[in-house]
Amino acid sequence: MEKTNHVVHDHYDAEGSKIGMWFFIFTELLLFGVLFVIYSVYRYMNSDAFHLAALELDTFIGAVNTIILLVSSMTIAMSTTALQKGNKPFTLLLSGITLLLGIVFLVNKYFEWGAKFDHGIYPGSAHLTETFSQGEILFFGLYFIMTGLHALHIIIGLVLISVTMWKINSGKVHAERAALLENSGLYWHLVDIIWIFLFPLFYLIT
Amino acid sequence: MNSTSIENVANYLKYKGKYKGLLGWIFSTDHKRIGLLYLYSMATMFSVGVLLGLAMKLELLAPGKTIMDAQSYNATFTVHGVIMIFMVVVPGLPAVFGNFLLPIMIGAKDVAFPKLNLLSWWLYVAGVFLVLAALLFGPGTPDTGWTFYAPYSFKTGTNMLPAVFGAFVLGFSSILTGLNFLVTIHRLRCPGLKWSKLPLFVWTLYGTAWIQLLATPVVGITLVLIALERLFGVGIFDPAMGGDPILYQHLFWIYSHPAVYIMILPAMGAISEIIPTFSQKHIFGYKALIASTMAIAFVGYLVWGHHMFTAGMSGTAQYYFSLLTFIVAIPSAIKVFNWISTMYKGSINLQTPFYWAASFIFVFLIGGLSGLVLGALAANIYVHDTAFVVAHFHYIVFGGTGFAFFAAIHYWFPKIFGRMYDKAWANTGWIVFFIGFLTLYSPMFYLGMMGMPRRYYDYLQEFHGGNILSTIGSWVLVTGFIIIIVNLVRSARIGPKAEMNPWNGKTLEWTVPSPPPLENFDEIPELGENDGPYNY
Numbered sequence: 001m002e003k004t005n006h007v008v009h010d011h012y013d014a015e016g017s018k019i020g021m022w023f024f025i026f027t028e029l030l031l032f033g034v035l036f037v038i039y040s041v042y043r044y045m046n047s048d049a050f051h052l053a054a055l056e057l058d059t060f061i062g063a064v065n066t067i068i069l070l071v072s073s074m075t076i077a078m079s080t081t082a083l084q085k086g087n088k089p090f091t092l093l094l095s096g097i098t099l100l101l102g103i104v105f106l107v108n109k110y111f112e113w114g115a116k117f118d119h120g121i122y123p124g125s126a127h128l129t130e131t132f133s134q135g136e137i138l139f140f141g142l143y144f145i146m147t148g149l150h151a152l153h154i155i156i157g158l159v160l161i162s163v164t165m166w167k168i169n170s171g172k173v174h175a176e177r178a179a180l181l182e183n184s185g186l187y188w189h190l191v192d193i194i195w196i197f198l199f200p201l202f203y204l205i206t
Numbered sequence: 207m208n209s210t211s212i213e214n215v216a217n218y219l220k221y222k223g224k225y226k227g228l229l230g231w232i233f234s235t236d237h238k239r240i241g242l243l244y245l246y247s248m249a250t251m252f253s254v255g256v257l258l259g260l261a262m263k264l265e266l267l268a269p270g271k272t273i274m275d276a277q278s279y280n281a282t283f284t285v286h287g288v289i290m291i292f293m294v295v296v297p298g299l300p301a302v303f304g305n306f307l308l309p310i311m312i313g314a315k316d317v318a319f320p321k322l323n324l325l326s327w328w329l330y331v332a333g334v335f336l337v338l339a340a341l342l343f344g345p346g347t348p349d350t351g352w353t354f355y356a357p358y359s360f361k362t363g364t365n366m367l368p369a370v371f372g373a374f375v376l377g378f379s380s381i382l383t384g385l386n387f388l389v390t391i392h393r394l395r396c397p398g399l400k401w402s403k404l405p406l407f408v409w410t411l412y413g414t415a416w417i418q419l420l421a422t423p424v425v426g427i428t429l430v431l432i433a434l435e436r437l438f439g440v441g442i443f444d445p446a447m448g449g450d451p452i453l454y455q456h457l458f459w460i461y462s463h464p465a466v467y468i469m470i471l472p473a474m475g476a477i478s479e480i481i482p483t484f485s486q487k488h489i490f491g492y493k494a495l496i497a498s499t500m501a502i503a504f505v506g507y508l509v510w511g512h513h514m515f516t517a518g519m520s521g522t523a524q525y526y527f528s529l530l531t532f533i534v535a536i537p538s539a540i541k542v543f544n545w546i547s548t549m550y551k552g553s554i555n556l557q558t559p560f561y562w563a564a565s566f567i568f569v570f571l572i573g574g575l576s577g578l579v580l581g582a583l584a585a586n587i588y589v590h591d592t593a594f595v596v597a598h599f600h601y602i603v604f605g606g607t608g609f610a611f612f613a614a615i616h617y618w619f620p621k622i623f624g625r626m627y628d629k630a631w632a633n634t635g636w637i638v639f640f641i642g643f644l645t646l647y648s649p650m651f652y653l654g655m656m657g658m659p660r661r662y663y664d665y666l667q668e669f670h671g672g673n674i675l676s677t678i679g680s681w682v683l684v685t686g687f688i689i690i691i692v693n694l695v696r697s698a699r700i701g702p703k704a705e706m707n708p709w710n711g712k713t714l715e716w717t718v719p720s721p722p723p724l725e726n727f728d729e730i731p732e733l734g735e736n737d738g739p740y741n742y
Contacts, residue, residue: 016318016393023385023419031423034457038442041453124439134441134448141440141447145431 014179021183025190028153032194035146039201042138049135054206056121057143061112062203065105066195072101073192076161076185086175088168095165095181098188102158109151113144143202150198153191160184217624217721235320238722241306242622243327244297249691251293251334256684258286263646263680265663266673279663280349281364285341287352288369292376293334295607296465299472300418301330301383303614304411306622308387310715310722311405311739313396313731318389322382329379336372340365351661353462356443356454360435367433374429377422380468384418387411396714398733405713405739406489409496410475413503417464417471421507425461428454455517459510467506469603471499473610474541477563480617481545483711484560485552488740491544498537505534515586524583531581538574542567557709558632562613565640569609573601576651591661594654597647605643612636612690619694620704624721627697635693639686645679713739 043050079094120127123141132140164184167173173180216222218238223230231239262282265272274282305323309316317323341347344365350358354373359366391412395404404412432454434440441447443454482489489495511519511527519527545567554560576598579585589595620626649672654660658669665673707716718726 011316013318013393016389019392020319020385020389023388027381027385027419027423030420031427034424034427038453038457041450042448045450046448122438123434123441129447137441138448141442141449145434145440145442149427149430 012177012179014177014182017179017183018186021186025186028190028194032146032149035142035149036197036201039142039146042135042142046133046135046138049133050139051206053132053136053139053143054202056116057203058112058115059203061108062199065108066199068101068105068108069192069195072098072105073189075101076188080178080181080185083168083173083178083181084175088174091168091181092165095161095168095184099158099161099165102154102161106151106154109147113147116140146198147202150191150194153194157184157188157191160187216724217719218724219624219721221724233324235316235324236724237305237309237316237320237323238622240323240327241302241304244301244305244330247327247331247334248294248297248302251289255286255289255294256687258282258289260680260684262286263677266665267677268673269665269667269670271663274663276663277346277349280351280661281347283661284348284351288337288348288373290603291352291465292373293330293337295469295603296376296380297330297383298469298607299476299611299614300387300411300414300468301326302611303407303476303618304383304387304472307618307715308390308408308411309394310718310726311408311713312391312394312399313714313727313733314390314394315725315727315730317386318393319386322386326379326382326386329375329382333372333374333376333379336368336375340368340372344368353458354429354432355458356432356435356449356451357445359432360444367436370429370433370436374426374433377426377429380418381422381426384415384422387415388419391415396730396732398735398737402493403733403738406478406492406495406499407472407475407713410471410478410499413499414468414471417468417503417506421461421464421468424457425465428457428461452514452517452519455514456510459513460507463510463513464503464506466603467502469607471502473566473607474499476610476614476617477545477566478541479711479713480559480563480613481548482552482740482742483617483709484555484557484563485549486555486710486742487548487552488742489544490547490550491540492740494540495544498540501537502534505530505537509534512581512586515583516590528581528583528586532578535574535578535581538570542571542574555709557616558627558629558636559613559617559709561633561636562609562616565636566606566609566613569601569605569643573598573605576601589654591659592654593650593658593660596660597650597654600647600650605647612639615694617709618715619697620708621715621720621722623698623701624704624719625697625699625701626704626708627701628693631689631693635686635690637686638689639683642679642681642683642686646676646683647679649673649676649679712741 075094076098079091079098082091082094116122121140122128123144128137128140161184164173164180167180218236221230221236223234225233231243234240261273262279265274265279265282305317346364348362348364348366348369350362350364350366354366354370359370391404391408431440431442435443439447441449443449443451445451478489478495509527509530511523512531515524515527545563576594580589580595580598616627616632653669653672653676656669656672658665658672704720706718706720708720709716714731715722717731
């Protein structure tokens, strides 16, 4: 992978790749930012319907998932510190826990969405369009889009962390070359922080 | 150091690496080869777009059906728009000349993330193929116009999904290029190259990269929403389910107006390189040019509403958008004054790139001033959705970005290919193209003022004269285009060998051989206190 068709670019710039990651995070924030704008507009236009629709969501599962993500953010931050201290097994353990927590989040999400589908609440369903008001349809539309896009980011984050762990294990990422883990951590924090905003907007504000 | 010098003898065109032939190009992470990959793929798409435009002009030669019916005409202008916007002018100068020149201009061996750079090109190609798939397969060619306006974009029976997804992928490619350039400019400037000494082309790439990074995701997610709307009927933009199609227009233009500055800023940067070189004089108002670049990038975000004056918006919002539109014209005007002041008392060297640059200023001026007509609330209502808009837009985007692109290719051609083109033919191509351009688009200002709407395959008898002139212009323009292309392609193969610095330029790319060696510099250059990009 490292070799291209000409000279090897043995160019390592931790600062540069971190800046690059931050720029990417700006992009991601604007991606979600649009959805937050749409949410605000429609909430303003349909405040009663959004209130009613939000009661349908299970605050308990939402809260559990929030805690899971917060803890996972902590473990990935700890694994970065562990790597800087040169403790490879502990680094792998901590990022492994992050990976596991991410998967648990997705499993919860699966059951949560599954329950909604069972009740006939999904985009374009006859039940949704016939029994709910327009504002409620929009609420659920946004709910599925925003949590869905967030779940997609969780999956991307999990892949990123897995690749990082594989590279830590094979020794390509170590204390002197920690940028990949730091960047995966940054990305994971982004995913976490977006959830921190999604949770109150959909589950808590009723 | 010795080992690098030996490796660095072969120029980038000849270098043989792990792969041979075509594979050596499409898997190369060398920024120069990637720049050329973009050049070739964009030139191909541009030619397709030109043919579609030619077909549209032919249809408008006479009222009624000439060569195609209404549905085909709708499909033609949609595909023409999607190709020209998303595949040609948005990647435009940054993807070709930015990739090729940015690292050399700042004294670096490559961009910050060479592999990401190659990925950008691959994404570009993937996006191109997705859009082409929308044309060839499925129920019908997209017919919404390049703006994909809701609700029609999810109601039409045509093949929208691949087109929308293709535009999304092209946007992703654009974001990655922008990100790469930002990090490159921040991290890889050679010693002594302070921000206050950066060539202006690099500064415009910097401003552009910020827009790419911060505006493109907005259209990305909006296009995803259109796709979801088509697939599942989520209702976000569907008035039947409480959604608001006007919101789509807002979100679309929040990207697509800044996108106009993605197109034009690097073009301005290229002109800012060419004018001082062919005036042999320090650029006038270096700092003002930088400030105006950043001002355009910033204010350009806040003017999107002027595309929607007739769509339904509060009066207050209209006033603000109109005012901001006028404000964004100021930095553009500053640039024009600076270019002209640079020529003043310079020793002007009349060469092809200078002709292109001078004609750029001419058409850009007309395009910019007609933009003010559209930015004024009352006048906008009058000419909204007429041929006037088409003329204004093509004067800015084709006359602006297109002319700057031709200026840039004629300026950097000897550096890129190591050979010189035939100057007489290049000048002939320019004058024919220029005359064709004016004949093609100028009548549209008049037609629009008289009330001819855009996007119709038919028109009233009274518009016939102007349309005939315009169609003849399209033939002249294409003749010029063919002359230019044949001359350049021929010269790249058999032209006389070019010197290292044929125009006596002062930026760093003129200090390396033509074509540049694989790693650009044997040793990373170092700028002294008195060195600068325009010190004549």
